[in-house]
Amino acid sequence: xxxxxxxxxxxxxxxxxxxxNLFQGPKAVIPGGAGPFTSFVETGGSAPELIHNNYxxxxxxxxxxxxxxxxxxxxxxxxxxxxxxSVVFPIRNAIVNGHKWRDTHMRQTxxxxxxxxxxxxxxxxxxxxxxxxxxxxxxxxxxVDTGNNSWI
Numbered sequence: 001x002x003x004x005x006x007x008x009x010x011x012x013x014x015x016x017x018x019x020x021n022l023f024q025g026p027k028a029v030i031p032g033g034a035g036p037f038t039s040f041v042e043t044g045g046s047a048p049e050l051i052h053n054n055y056x057x058x059x060x061x062x063x064x065x066x067x068x069x070x071x072x073x074x075x076x077x078x079x080x081x082x083x084x085x086s087v088v089f090p091i092r093n094a095i096v097n098g099h100k101w102r103d104t105h106m107r108q109t110x111x112x113x114x115x116x117x118x119x120x121x122x123x124x125x126x127x128x129x130x131x132x133x134x135x136x137x138x139x140x141x142x143x144v145d146t147g148n149n150s151w152i
Contacts, residue, residue: 001099002042002063002132006088008097010038013087015080035071035121036080046129060102061134068125070116081110081124088128100133 007018016022016038023030023039030037042065048058067084071077091104107127116123 001097001135002065002130003040005097005099005101005130005132006040006065009087010084013083015083015087030070030116032118034073035069036073036076037070037121038067038080038084039070040065040067043127049131058134060131062129062131064107064127064129066125066127068113068123069110070121070123072121074112074122077122077124078110081126085110085126085128091130099135102131102133104131105129 003024007022007024010016010022011018018024021035021037023037024041025039026041028039030039042063045061045063048062049060051059067081069077069081069084071080085106088104089106091101093103094101105128107129110124110126113123113125115121
């Protein structure tokens with residue numbers, strides 16, 4: 001769901017179209033051309049938060065993501081990375097794609113990562129974490145809380 005939320009953020013701000021210049025995952029096939037092309041990969045995240053009266057599932061999950069922009073023009077790659085960064089950074093208590101995002105934590109500002117595999121396009125990247133209230137679709141695993149877990 002985190003990836004789908006991010007796709008919606010990028011698309012609704014006219015910063016990319018999924019499958020055209022916005023791609024997901026480490027095996028995404030980035031087309032040839034000048035770009036800009038944005039790819040993103042979900043990364044490890046951090047431990048979820050629990051609340052005192054419901055310990056059977058997290059109250060908040062904390063996924064993380066790396067966003068990378070490739071373009072032949074350094075200035076264009078930097079501008080697109082900063083534009084996406086600027087959309088993600090201010091999120092506080094917002095509904096994104098039907099999910100409640102409490103906040104985001106930017107790990108750094110966009111930074112250069114050298115040339116991509118073509119040797120023609122510069123890569124500009126940044127990483128961020130989000131704190132998201134998980135909906136039932138996040139836990140559709142078939143596991144059932146039997147009520148046997150107790151602090152007493």
